[in-house]
Amino acid sequence: MIEVRLERPWLIAALARPMRVLSWAPYRAGFVTTDRIVWREVRNADLAPGFDAETWLAEALGAAGLGQAVAMMTSRDVGTWRLEAVAVEGLRAACLATVGLSNAESVGRRLPWHAAEFGTINLAVAVEAELTEAAQLEALSIVVEARTAAVMAAGWELATGTATGTGTDCVALACLPGAGR
Template structure:
């Protein structure tokens, strides 16, 4: 059973839950804990985010105009039609990851901040089919970050000669159904942690390789003097 429906109509990618869910994220416009029925991506081009544009304001106004005010909002320069879904079950838990992955903004954790390094980011919605306490939501988001990082290290994308661990503008949303009987733990030794880790790794790995292949094709076309695709 799909935990959410996915609707893609540029510039929006929307994941809708059948009923309100508990979520935790660091969304630009709705960070922290919330109860929502949808998570929405806005696709933007680099030109849309000039130095005089407030990204949060642009995101908020765009979502309002589309009737998505109450959603958790994400922003990406990645072609939203290239989203990836991965679902994994362990024991009593099933995790589903909806990912958009662009690596043009990839960095290695602990590196000096860079003011602007192109566009491209990793946005992840991770759904767990078990109700989660706030503590378990926090633990789950840490597992998501671990899995994303391991996938990034394993990817053959090392623009500076060493592994990168994410992008400068990553965002993670974790969602779970609402019920009084909540799971209190979601670590690596639990079914939840195992399912989340594998689903996220698979989604980031697969999407990352698609993005890398696109860059390699663009480079070949450029070398041959052909027009590059969007």
């Protein structure tokens, strides 16, 4: 379902075929059709206040021939990726993740911003199901719930409470468009 290619500074999740992807990624957010979801590794020092990350990312994607991908950024080493796949009741799903927690927060309780802390959790999930847009929104919600539960289960305590994620997490969910489930 997802073929992983590490081509530094890019981590590429190649989908088996073009799929409808829903995300709030900084590049090609919303509902888009693509066969790739990519990560761009950045250095914290690159992300100074006032830096136009979205324009920079769009230009870097174009130069790399990845302009049709959905794209996320992370200061996490993209070589630390993890891919897991499961089948439940005949339905297959896969998740490619990079996890950085230097930017961890407890939802609703912001910590002071620090320029050296841009860690993030980025997930690309692909399901072999034909989903309506409404069903895809619900599936994305379930992915975010699972991410939050996993972070909370890790028990990372902050001054503001138990970590629930980071301030810059991003999730992209790919499926086949349809009237099913």
